[in-house]
Amino acid sequence: MMSSDVTVGADETVVGAIDPAESADRYIIADIAVDGAWLSMRADEAPTLPSMR
Secondary structure, three states: OOEOOOOOOOOOOEEEEEEOOOOOOEEEEEEOOOOOOEEEEEHHHOOOHHHHO
8 A cells, every 4th residue: 555745736746755665665746637647766765855956
């Protein structure tokens, strides 16, 4: 089961979520308005917001 801490407004289509798995949690980001527009990485390897600035 995927858990999400994201609130989506009416005009927002990009969401992120943590998908818990046995081997390692995965961070998934997706544009829910476009089929196949998503990416996944290990949650512990995902960049933080401060590192992206």
